[in-house]
Amino acid sequence: MYDEQQWILNRIRLTPQKEALVEIETGRSWTYNQLGKEISKWRQILYAHDILAGDRVCIISENNIDTFAILFACGLQGAIFVPFNWRLGKKEISVLASDCKPKLCIYEESFEDIACNLSVAYTWKLGDKLADEHTLPGINISWQAADPWLIIYTGGTTGHPKGAVLSFDSVNWNAMNTIISWSLSSEDCTINYMPLFHTGGINALAIPLLMAGGKVIIGRKFDAETAVRALDEYRSTISLFVPTMYQEIVQTSYFSQSKFPTVKVFLSGGAPCPKTIYGHFQKRGLSFKEGYGLTEAGPNNFYIDPLEALRKCGAVGKSMQFNQVRIVKEDGTLCKYEEIGELQLRGRHLFKEYWQNEQATQDTFDGEWFKTGDLAKMDREEDVFIVGRKKDIIISGGENIYPQEIEQCISKHPNVKETAVVGTEDGYWGEVVTAFIVCEKMIEDFEAEIRASCLEHLGKFKIPKKIYFLSELPKTTVGKIDKLKLKQLVTNK
Known part of the structure; x- marks a missing residue:
């Protein structure tokens, strides 16, 4: 009972x-x-x-x-x-x-x-x-x-x-x-x-x-x-x-x-x-x-x-x-x-x-x-320490790359309101690191500034090869960033 x-x-x-x-x-x-x-x-x-x-x-x-x-x-x-x-x-x-x-x-x-x-x-x-x-x-x-x-x-x-x-x-x-x-x-x-x-x-x-x-x-x-x-x-x-x-x-x-x-x-x-x-x-x-x-x-x-x-x-x-x-x-x-x-x-x-x-x-x-x-x-x-999802690992040129590490690095910049990193298909590398960023305000040459900032803290192979600036990141119904939709944004371009 x-x-x-x-x-x-x-x-x-x-x-x-x-x-x-x-x-x-x-x-x-x-x-x-x-x-x-x-x-x-x-x-x-x-x-x-x-x-x-x-x-x-x-x-x-x-x-x-x-x-x-x-x-x-x-x-x-x-x-x-x-x-x-x-x-x-x-x-x-x-x-x-x-x-x-x-x-x-x-x-x-x-x-x-x-x-x-x-x-x-x-x-x-x-x-x-x-x-x-x-x-x-x-x-x-x-x-x-x-x-x-x-x-x-x-x-x-x-x-x-x-x-x-x-x-x-x-x-x-x-x-x-x-x-x-x-x-x-x-x-x-x-x-x-x-x-x-x-x-x-x-x-x-x-x-x-x-x-x-x-x-x-x-x-x-x-x-x-x-x-x-x-x-x-x-x-x-x-x-x-x-x-x-x-x-x-x-x-x-x-x-x-x-x-x-x-x-x-x-x-x-x-x-x-x-x-x-x-x-x-x-x-x-x-x-x-x-x-x-x-x-x-x-x-x-x-x-x-x-x-x-x-x-x-x-x-x-x-x-x-x-x-x-x-x-x-x-x-x-x-x-x-x-x-x-x-x-x-x-x-x-x-x-x-x-x-x-x-x-x-x-x-x-x-x-x-x-x-x-x-x-x-x-x-x-x-x-x-949680590193990320197994399914989210980016394999680029044979290297395992963890998106969360890159996201934490990018988010340190005071002009970054929100960011997400995914792997997108690439004919040469297999996948490449792709970052999506919501800015507090648009700054000239900000893309180069982000890459330079990442290079101070991360290995070169982890630096985003593609960066997209969005007004907001897509979310699931429970408020999580929808990384599948972000990948689709690149695929559909």
């Missing part, structure tokens, strides 16, 4: 009057007791629609606090919660629905046209009320720790997204590991603009803080000035933003003025963070560090002290208390210190499987070890 999914009910019992969730835009807020009542309401709705253990319940909605009540209601019913990426088009969402076959689709009014055209048995609009309440049966605890609680579709840039199945174990062990390893408590508060269809929005800080009895402040649409003011207004102690958000945050007038007295640390995740961002926080004397995570593993895997993070710019730290890491060469042997290899992870926080994709699941595991596809190295103090 397994009843750990009931921890939210125990949390409600322990701190009923403590504030749990707040919406920035509307000011709507729930105490833990009110959260419990909302969970009960959503259990009523699930029961009324004959949602049984294992049935999928999808949601199409922008960020709101209702999402958490639905998530917990699904967990208590044994149903599988599936948040769809609302930024996708109608056909793309239809593909996801065809893959996981939800029985019930919950939607926000603005997505009614999409929701009502999906092949689902039932739909339910947020804000509607049940005509009649039902007497709920007792909470079912007959399922196992390995049974699924969520399916989160990965935001890949190639092929169809895969549904990563997160079990009760996956979610709960990530939360417990994060609370202990990051020293979270009921006094902590986070500002969360990360999308709730993404593991960063649900599992990075929100679920761990709710488990610990903390406070989660939900932002609907990211606005840098609003977000940075919210840090002080709500007395945030720890918050996670992606690098593109930080690019805007550090430019706000409020960022340059506030001392952020309650913030213990600013976290960056989702993509490699430019060193210039570190510089902005270092100048202000603010704690800043970079994390590493992915949908299939937590997402939380490492801890690094903020002071160490500034000393070792780019390090993600050491493995957390209840998970393990290793770095493996192509031949399967373990890397020595400073050698680059594939990062692999092990722990009870790992995902269960890819939904109805046994081959993809098998391909991504080596026994109990999850093969991340990311390249990393470990220094002699056993701190891990």
Whole structure:
């Protein structure tokens, strides 16, 4: 018997009057007791629609606090919660629905046209009320720790997204590991603009803080000035933003003025963070560090002290208390210190499987070890540095070149707002280093200046042979730079 999914009910019992969730835009807020009542309401709705253990319940909605009540209601019913990426088009969402076959689709009014055209048995609009309440049966605890609680579709840039199945174990062990390893408590508060269809929005800080009895402040649409003011207004102690958000945050007038007295640390995740961002926080004397995570593993895997993070710019730290890491060469042997290899992870926080994709699941595991596809190295103090994606390696004239190293070098220039480096086809070299740059302002002979700057720090074979200046870099629906589209820009020229 397994009843750990009931921890939210125990949390409600322990701190009923403590504030749990707040919406920035509307000011709507729930105490833990009110959260419990909302969970009960959503259990009523699930029961009324004959949602049984294992049935999928999808949601199409922008960020709101209702999402958490639905998530917990699904967990208590044994149903599988599936948040769809609302930024996708109608056909793309239809593909996801065809893959996981939800029985019930919950939607926000603005997505009614999409929701009502999906092949689902039932739909339910947020804000509607049940005509009649039902007497709920007792909470079912007959399922196992390995049974699924969520399916989160990965935001890949190639092929169809895969549904990563997160079990009760996956979610709960990530939360417990994060609370202990990051020293979270009921006094902590986070500002969360990360999308709730993404593991960063649900599992990075929100679920761990709710488990610990903390406070989660939900932002609907990211606005840098609003977000940075919210840090002080709500007395945030720890918050996670992606690098593109930080690019805007550090430019706000409020960022340059506030001392952020309650913030213990600013976290960056989702993509490699430019060193210039570190510089902005270092100048202000603010704690800043970079994390590493992915949908299939937590997402939380490492801890690094903020002071160490500034000393070792780019390090993600050491493995957390209840998970393990290793770095493996192509031949399967373990890397020595400073050698680059594939990062692999092990722990009870790992995902269960890819939904109805046994081959993809098998391909991504080596026994109990999850093969991340990311390249990393470990220094002699056993701190891990992420070097890049295996698939992003540029092989030019027989040399392996890591784009992230070049991106970090280019981003040091004060006139570079954003940059990305990819390999593009070349008849002689096989591939050549190609850089895309968004400038603060156009400068004469800036291309030559960038190459000269790179040559001071990098070997000649790593210097970009092609440089393109863009007004903005294309992004995926989860805010990551879309390198496939960048390659296509060159191919289509």
